[in-house]
Amino acid sequence: MHGLRYVLITPARNEAKYIAKTLNAVASQTILPEKWIIVSDNSDDGTDEIVKQFAMSHAFITLLRSEDGAARNFSAKVAAFNLALPLLENIDYDFIGIVDADISFEPGYYENILNKFRSNPKLGVAGGIRYDYCDGSFHKVICSSNSVGGPFQLFRRECFEQVGGFAPIDLGGEDAVAEIKARMYGWQVQSFEEFIVYHHKCTGSMMGSFFQSFFKQGQREYLIGYHPLFEIFRRILHLAEKPYVLGSLIMLLGYFRAYFSRHKPLVDQNVIQFLKEEQLGRLKAIFTARRDPSFRF
Secondary structure, three states: OOOOOEEEEEEEOOOOOOHHHHHHHHHOOOOOOOEEEEEEEOOOOOHHHHHHHHHOOOOOEEEEEEOOOOOOOHHHHHHHHHHHHHHHOOOOOOEEEEOOOOEEEOOOHHHHHHHHHHHOOOEEEEEEEEEEEEOOEEEEOOOOOOOOOHHHOEEEHHHHHHHOOOOOOOOOOHHHHHHHHHHHOOOEEEEEEEEEEEEOOOOOHHHOOHHHHHHHHHHHHHHOOOOHHHHHHHHHHHHHOOOOOHHHHHHHHHHHHHHHHOOOOOOOHHHHHHHHHHHHHHHHHHHOOOOOOOOOO
């Protein structure tokens, strides 16, 4: 399968409840990865044992144990991801992806995504659409078509190397920054509605309480450069998502708290400038009666 070779990295901390679903999903793929490195970041709940048992019958899986990350935050996740990169230096691959330890998908998922890459040489980042498991059922997560969910981003290798991989950010957003840079460098980023990724818990559960989770998401969007007009419009679009209205209001509170406090942005100014111009262009397209294909209503 020359040209369709891919590798995966999974940072995992205490994911014993879900990781078997991810292991089975990847092992069932019609095109298997050349290598899948699962980095157990201080797990003490049986995650390692589950992976070791599975790796015994799947030679492409490697378990790597990390003892470095004491804090449970997104910087620790990036550190765990980066810890695996040296193990890929002697692997011949065309695509590299992150896959969280709490997701699953159909057996043809990666073959379908790889075929999208093969048919479009400018496609730099691709993936499906996420459905979060909340309150007893799966709910579709609204996502722009020029964005791919962080738990399952797959990069063309040249694109990943050009953007410099993932930048460690305590509040998260490393996935957003990577795809913003990809678009800035002229790569296309696209999520495909026909390919579903099941996320087996609610997004944001890593960041603490209900209020803290949404507040920090709002802060994060300011810190990576979101334009205030775009942020307001985006939150209006998400009013219909659980927890309905309240979640969007708390995110706006977090965003404008950071805005008026003039917190220092977390990314380079040229990236922020590109993002603001891109977002204003999208808003202009919508409000001049020209449909913006990257928005999904």
